[in-house]
Structures are given as structure tokens and as C-alpha cells.
Amino acid sequence: MLPTQLKPADFAAYPPRARAFATEHLTILQQVPLSLLPSLLNEVIGFDWKLPAERAQIDRQVQWLGAMSPAQLADRTKEFAGLRLSADLEAIDWVNVPSSFLEQLTAWLWSTQQMDAFHAAADSYTAKLAEAAPTPAPAMPRLAIVIVGKGVEQTSFRPFSKLRAHGTYFTKIKPDGGVDAILAHASARAQKNPEKAAFAHWYVDGGTAEPTNGLTQISYDALAPARSALLGRTQQTISSGTSGPEALRSLLAQMKPQDVGLATGSDREVLNHFQLSLLTQGSGTQIFSTTFVQWAGRECLRRAQPSTLVLRYAPRQEQQPMNAMLSGAPIEGGGPKSDPEGSLIDADMGAYYTWLNLQRLPGSDQSRFLAWFEGHSQAIAIGPDLPRGTVSDSSLNLAGVLRLLA
Amino acid sequence: MGAKRGWDRREFLRTAIGAATATSLSGFLPLRAQQLPRGQKAVVVTFGGGARDEETFAPEGQENIPHMLSELIPQSTFFTQVINHGILGHYVATASLATGAYETFNNFAQTPPDNPTVFEYFRKDLKRPAHDAWIVAPSNGFNRIGASDRRGFGPELGAEVLLPKQLLAAAMGGKSGNDYEHLLRDNYESPLYTSAVGGGSGSHDAEIEKVADILKLSVDDFTSHARSLASPDELSVFIARQLMRQLSPSLLWITLHDIDIAHSGAYSLYLDGIRRSDRLCSDIWKAIETDPEYKGKTTMFILPDFGRDSDISPGGNGFQHHRTGDALSRTTWMMVLGPGVRQNAVVDRPVDSLDLVPTLGSLLGFSPTYAKGSPLREVL
Numbered sequence: 001m002l003p004t005q006l007k008p009a010d011f012a013a014y015p016p017r018a019r020a021f022a023t024e025h026l027t028i029l030q031q032v033p034l035s036l037l038p039s040l041l042n043e044v045i046g047f048d049w050k051l052p053a054e055r056a057q058i059d060r061q062v063q064w065l066g067a068m069s070p071a072q073l074a075d076r077t078k079e080f081a082g083l084r085l086s087a088d089l090e091a092i093d094w095v096n097v098p099s100s101f102l103e104q105l106t107a108w109l110w111s112t113q114q115m116d117a118f119h120a121a122a123d124s125y126t127a128k129l130a131e132a133a134p135t136p137a138p139a140m141p142r143l144a145i146v147i148v149g150k151g152v153e154q155t156s157f158r159p160f161s162k163l164r165a166h167g168t169y170f171t172k173i174k175p176d177g178g179v180d181a182i183l184a185h186a187s188a189r190a191q192k193n194p195e196k197a198a199f200a201h202w203y204v205d206g207g208t209a210e211p212t213n214g215l216t217q218i219s220y221d222a223l224a225p226a227r228s229a230l231l232g233r234t235q236q237t238i239s240s241g242t243s244g245p246e247a248l249r250s251l252l253a254q255m256k257p258q259d260v261g262l263a264t265g266s267d268r269e270v271l272n273h274f275q276l277s278l279l280t281q282g283s284g285t286q287i288f289s290t291t292f293v294q295w296a297g298r299e300c301l302r303r304a305q306p307s308t309l310v311l312r313y314a315p316r317q318e319q320q321p322m323n324a325m326l327s328g329a330p331i332e333g334g335g336p337k338s339d340p341e342g343s344l345i346d347a348d349m350g351a352y353y354t355w356l357n358l359q360r361l362p363g364s365d366q367s368r369f370l371a372w373f374e375g376h377s378q379a380i381a382i383g384p385d386l387p388r389g390t391v392s393d394s395s396l397n398l399a400g401v402l403r404l405l406a
Numbered sequence: 407m408g409a410k411r412g413w414d415r416r417e418f419l420r421t422a423i424g425a426a427t428a429t430s431l432s433g434f435l436p437l438r439a440q441q442l443p444r445g446q447k448a449v450v451v452t453f454g455g456g457a458r459d460e461e462t463f464a465p466e467g468q469e470n471i472p473h474m475l476s477e478l479i480p481q482s483t484f485f486t487q488v489i490n491h492g493i494l495g496h497y498v499a500t501a502s503l504a505t506g507a508y509e510t511f512n513n514f515a516q517t518p519p520d521n522p523t524v525f526e527y528f529r530k531d532l533k534r535p536a537h538d539a540w541i542v543a544p545s546n547g548f549n550r551i552g553a554s555d556r557r558g559f560g561p562e563l564g565a566e567v568l569l570p571k572q573l574l575a576a577a578m579g580g581k582s583g584n585d586y587e588h589l590l591r592d593n594y595e596s597p598l599y600t601s602a603v604g605g606g607s608g609s610h611d612a613e614i615e616k617v618a619d620i621l622k623l624s625v626d627d628f629t630s631h632a633r634s635l636a637s638p639d640e641l642s643v644f645i646a647r648q649l650m651r652q653l654s655p656s657l658l659w660i661t662l663h664d665i666d667i668a669h670s671g672a673y674s675l676y677l678d679g680i681r682r683s684d685r686l687c688s689d690i691w692k693a694i695e696t697d698p699e700y701k702g703k704t705t706m707f708i709l710p711d712f713g714r715d716s717d718i719s720p721g722g723n724g725f726q727h728h729r730t731g732d733a734l735s736r737t738t739w740m741m742v743l744g745p746g747v748r749q750n751a752v753v754d755r756p757v758d759s760l761d762l763v764p765t766l767g768s769l770l771g772f773s774p775t776y777a778k779g780s781p782l783r784e785v786l
Contacts, residue, residue, distance in 0.1 A: 110493040110495075110510075112510070113510075119731060161466075282671075283726065284669065284671035284726075290671070294671060295671065298723060316672065342672065345677070353723070
């Protein structure tokens with residue numbers, strides 16, 4: 001089927017809000033090239049469970065397309081229209097399973113050496129969209145805080161080497177009460193504007209989360225039953241011997257929160273879909289808590305575009321045979337061992353990636369960033385009013401550093 | 407961007423080791439293309455699966471590759487820009503390196519390359535026996551890489567493919583073995599998918615027994631040694647050395663893969679993989695230099711199959727994957743060592759990863775008819 005053949009009945013299997021959205025904008029969707037439309041539908045089909053920022057972004061994109069004449073729309077999407085597709089791709093049920101289409105499209109683009117052209121088309125389209133329908137600046141300057149190194153007592157590792165050039169590196173932080181101070185600060189930001197706080201202030205913990213007030217909270221430990229259920233289904237699929245990596249990825253993409261024991265129909269429905277996506281779309285998030293925190297931070301910034309984000313890393317399990325890591329079974333008695341030193345290195349890179357992702361959001365010139373080596377005296381603070389590439393030996397606690405960033 | 411990276415590498419190497427610039431010597435004559443020494447051998451090591459400049463040759467990454475920097479580069483001609491224009495999946499990319507043509511099959515399918523492999527050209531043109539060309543490959547997914555199904559070529563002219571993990575699994579005889587399971591990791595590219603590493607059944611078991619016999623490895627010796635190894639790549643190199651001792655193949659291809667643990671997102675484990683690969687490359691060269699069958703007549707090529715995504719590419723997640731196709735993920739390097747190869751030299755011009763097979767063809771004396779690249783004059 002081609003986009004021009006779309007009709008309202010094609011969206012009958014969509015969830016209510018997604019169906020209404022697609023039907024309302026049918027004439028626009030009919031004009032979008034096949035090499036682009038399933039990417040858009042892949043967002044629309046999950047509309048009912050999207051985060052507010054994502055819904056606004058989908059809406060902005062469709063409004064932008066809808067404001068054009070057919071000729072203008074064709075011009076804005078001509079790079080996509082110029083890609084060569086196959087009859088097999090057209091035959092895929094890309095309306096109801098856009099993720100499967102995207103899997104096949106990816107393989108097709110690689111095999112026909114059109115991947116670079118696709119990237120160029122995507123970059124061009126995104127730039128035009130950003131220019132014509134920019135994402136609004138945040139209500140308050142964004143703040144991202146990354147806490148690394150839990151469980152490390154002594155190390156020769158020098159943290160934050162990739163970040164130091166961008167801010168002030170503190171060497172004499174007083175660590176006592178640091179985690180509490182950071183979470184209290186994040187909660188206070190959420191309380192400032194509670195009516196707009198839905199999914200605007202986040203706390204992700206790689207271990208067990210501390211109690212907080214007003215923050216959207218995710219923790220690796222709280223998701224243990226879901227992770228276990230997911231890995232169980234994965235192992236079951238693999239041992240059936242009927243599917244390879246690509247089929248497994250498609251299976252994961254189609255899973256629902258209730259498949260892994262996450263509740264639906266509650267006020268946590270949107271959050272549970274988000275959490276499930278972290279486990280099904282992230283690579284390694286199911287087995288390493290450090291990967292989970294890094295990926296959760298990335299997805300949180302990309303999708304929720306929050307005002308406040310706190311990421312706290314915890315020691316991940318030591319590397320074991322993949323089968324043991326997937327099953328959760330210990331290699332020997334006594335449970336999986338943890339690797340605090342390796343986790344510090346993982347988290348240090350994760351902190352750098354969080355800062356990079358923060359820079360990609362609107363209002364980045366005003367955003368604030370703090371990374372702290374938990375329990376230790378090193379921290380890096382980056383903000384518009386802080387000098388770059390500077391070392392400070394001021395003796396401050398975390399609350400004091402946060403005041404400098406305010 | 408690629409040009410800048412090449413410049414950075416060149417400048418670093420000159421500073422670090424005082425290397426000469428081979429590009430300025432573009433008029434030099436072939437050193438030995440006219441008259442090949444008898445018994446010429448080649449060993450190809452893919453530094454896999456994929457490493458970036460930041461963690462290797464860039465200043466901040468040099469601490470991860472001490473052996474290559476201090477031992478191998480001073481003896482090598484180093485190509486600073488090797489570009490891979492093909493599909494960035496490990497099996498299909500390694501197959502492309504081995505055929506000299508960009509293969510386009512599904513990376514996860516157990517399918518032979520479409521184009522003849524370097525092993526087929528080598529054996530056909532030089533009339534070499536089957537045991538003279540071997541591949542040591544990391545996982546089940548690579549078991550068809552030894553030969554194409556092209557008419558006039560095919561498995562009867564291909565290389566023997568050795569999958570050390572499969573061999574170990576067979577040696578374990580289906581027993582569970584916590585002592586060995588760390589050597590059986592498979593398929594990092596899709597971390598949740600771990601295909602079974604088993605001995606297979608029937609004729610495949612017999613084949614593995616035959617290989618074990620050829621390598622003169624008793625089950626006890628093999629499993630005992632395997633227990634002391636830290637990773638699948640160490641197992642691969644152990645097996646490769648056994649091959650060198652027992653059969654002295656003229657064309658040996660070793661595919662390292664530990665680095666690909668990066669797909670799990672753990673940066674520290676990715677760095678561990680690079681450090682291990684660095685050490686293993688040095689070990690392989692030492693094995694060449696101390697084995698009379700190889701010393702003085704072996705050219706070794708070390709190159710990653712491709713890089714990994716850049717930190718700044720918004721579509722990726724940095725080191726974790728190689729999905730964006732950005733310049734960093736496509737640009738790697740190659741090191742060539744051996745008799746007649748200029749030492750301490752840097753080649754800064756961009757070359758293609760497809761150039762490997764034609765270079766091997768010129769070196770060993772076969773004609774890779776279907777390969778698309780060009781021989782690298784700087785090492786011939």
C-alpha cells in the first residue's frame with residue numbers, strides 16, 4: 001500500500017487518541033512519502049501513552065506539514081521521496097506495525113547503500129521543521145545532575161576529564177548529605193511550578209531510589225520484576241530456535257507493559273510505557289544498571305525534555321557469561337558480584353553523554369549541569385555564570401554548589 | 407572531518423615515533439612485486455569489533471594501546487584513513503573485507519558472501535591445499551565466511567573456518583562449565599540475542615573432532631588451557647597459535663571480537679576489550695617472529711572492520727553502536743608489518759577497506775578478479 005491510498009478505516013486498530021489524531025490529519029498523512037511516513041506513524045500509534053512534550057512535538061510537526069500546499073509539502077520532503085524503495089517494503093503493514101517497516105527499511109537502506117542519503121534527508125527535514133516550528137524554551141533553565149561512583153572507596157581514576165573544559169571543577173567538596181541535598185533541590189524546583197510539573201522533573205536511580213517529593217521517579221531495582229519477566233520471555237523466544245536477533249527486536253518493540261507485569265489503566269500508564277521502552281529499546285539496559293541509567297537519561301532528555309533531571313548511578317553487576325547475565329543467575333553461589341570501579345568509568349562517560357544531550361535541547365545556553373563523585377570531594381559544575389576550564393579548591397557542600405548554579 | 411582525523415593521527419605518529427611520511431614517497435618502486443619470495447605468508451587480524459579513535463590513536467586513547475604504540479607501529483607502515491563505505495554490521499563487513507567487494511546480505515543471516523573470498527582466489531590461483539588457508543572466527547554467525555557460492559569458486563576452494571567457542575563447547579561435551587562459560591559469549595551486536603554455542607550434532611561433531619585431531623589438542627589439554635584464558639578472543643588467539651604450530655597455514659585470518667561488548671553500553675568493558683586486543687595483536691606478532699615457519703616471510707595486517715558512532719552524532723549513542731554511518735564509524739586505520747614493508751612510515755591518503763584483498767593478491771601472487779579495491783602500493 002502507498003500513503004495516497006490511506007483511508008480512515010486503516011487506523012481502526014489504533015488506540016483511541018492515536019486513531020483520532022491520524023484520522024483528523026489523514027489528508028496530510030496521505031502526502032508524506034513512504035520512506036518517511038512510517039517513522040511518523042510509529043510516533044502517532046503510541047500517542048495515547050506519549051509524554052506531554054512528545055505529543056506537542058508530534059502535533060507541531062503535523063501542523064507544520066498541514067500548513068503547506070501540496071507542492072510545498074512535496075518540496076520539503078523531496079529528499080525522502082527520492083529514496084528508492086522496494087515492492088516488499090510497500091507490502092508491509094506499515095500502518096499497524098510501523099516498527100517492522102522501519103526494521104526492514106533500515107536493512108534495505110544499508111544493502112542499497114542509501115543510508116547516507118537517508119541520514120541527509122532526515123537532517124534536512126529536521127532542520128526545516130526546527131526552523132519553522134521550533135520547540136519552545138523551557139519554563140525554567142534546565143538542570144541536569146549526575147551522581148557517579150557509588151560504592152567506590154578509593155580509586156586512581158580521574159573523573160570528569162571530558163567535562164572539565166566546559167565548567168568549574170571542584171576538588172574539595174564536602175560530601176556529607178550530598179544525595180539528600182541534591183534531591184531536596186530537585187524537589188524544590190518541582191514545587192515551584194507544580195501545575196506544569198507533570199513529567200518535567202525526573203529522578204532515575206541505578207539502585208534503589210530514595211524517597212522524594214514531586215519528582216517522576218524510576219529505579220533499576222523497582223523494575224527488577226519487569227526485567228526478569230522480559231528476560232524470561234526473551235530466553236523463551238531464543239530457545240524456541242525460531243527467530244533471530246531481528247525477529248527478537250520486533251517482538252520486543254511490540255510488547256506491552258502488562259506483558260512484563262507493569263500496570264496499565266492507572267495514572268502510571270504513561271510512565272510504565274516509558275519504562276518498558278527503556279528495557280525493550282535500550283541495548284544492555286536489561287543487564288547493566290549503568291547502561292540503564294545512561295539510556296534512561298538520554299531518553300528522558302530526548303522525549304520528556306524535562307526542566308530537572310537527576311541521575312544516580314549504582315554499581316552494576318560484574319561481567320559474566322551473557323547467558324548468566326540474561327538469566328540473572330549467578331555464575332557461582334552468592335549472587336552476582338558488583339563492579340564499582342568499572343561502574344565509575346561507565347558512569348563518568350554517561351555523565352559526559354548526559355551533558356551532550358542537554359546541549360541538544362532548546363534553551364541549552366541557559367542550562368545547568370552538575371556531576372558529582374558520590375561520597376568524594378570531586379564535582380564539575382557547568383552553567384552560564386560559571387567559568388570554564390577552571391579548578392576551584394573552595395570547600396563547599398553540594399547545596400553550596402547548587403546555589404552557584406541557581 | 408576524515409581529513410582532519412588523518413592529519414591528527416599522522417601528526418601524533420610523527421611526534422611519537424618520528425615516522426617518515428610514505429605519501430611523500432609516492433614514486434617509490436614496488437619492493438618485491440616483481441619477484442615474490444618463496445613461502446610468502448600473510449596473517450590478517452581484524453581488530454574487532456570496531457574501535458574509535460578516541461579510545462585508540464587519539465591522545466586520550468593512547469593509554470589503551472601501549473603494545474601497538476611501542477612495539478608494532480615502529481615496525482609498521484600505518485594507514486591513517488581506511489574508509490569503509492559498506493554496511494556496518496560485523497559479519498557482513500568482515501565478509502566485505504575478505505572479498506574485496508561490499509557485500510549486501512543480511513548481517514544476521516548465516517549466508518555465504520556473494521563474491522569470491524580471498525581464500526578462494528588464493529587457493530585456486532596458487533593451487534594451495536585446503537589446510538593452507540584458515541579463519542579463526544568469533545561466533546557462530548561467521549561460520550559461512552570461508553567461501554562464497556560463486557560459480558567457479560565455492561567451499562571446495564575456501565578456507566577452513568574454525569570457531570573456537572564451538573570447539574570448546576564440543577570439548578565440554580555438553581557439560582555445564584562455569585570455568586569456561588566466560589569464553590562462550592556470543593553475538594554482542596544484539597546483546598539480548600545469544601545464539602546457542604554448541605557442538606551441533608552428527609556430522610558437525612565429527613568435523614570438530616577432526617579439527618581437534620589436526621590441531622593435536624587433547625580434550626584435557628584444551629579444556630585445561632581454556633580455563634586459564636580470560637576471554638573469547640584469548641581463546642581465538644590460543645587456537646590460532648596452535649594452528650600456526652601444527653599446520654603453518656600461508657593465509658591465516660583472525661577475527662577478534664571482544665571489543666563489541668560495547669553494545670551492552672558498559673564503557674569500561676569496551677576499554678577492557680581494546681586493551682586486550684592490543685595485547686593479543688602483540689602476542690600474534692611475537693608468535694610470528696618466533697616461529698621459524700613464519701619469521702621473516704610473513705606480512706601481518708591489523709585493521710578494525712569499522713569504527714563506532716561519534717559522541718556528537720545525535721542519531722547514535724556514542725561508542726555503544728555503529729548505526730549512524732557517520733564519518734567516525736566509517737573511518738579506521740590499518741597497520742602492516744613484515745619483511746619488505748617500510749617501517750615507521752605513515753600513509754595519510756584515504757584508502758578503502760576493499761583495498762586489502764587486492765593488496766594480498768599482489769603480495770601473494772593471485773588475481774582477485776571480482777574485488778573492487780586497488781593494491782596499496784606503499785606496502786608492495
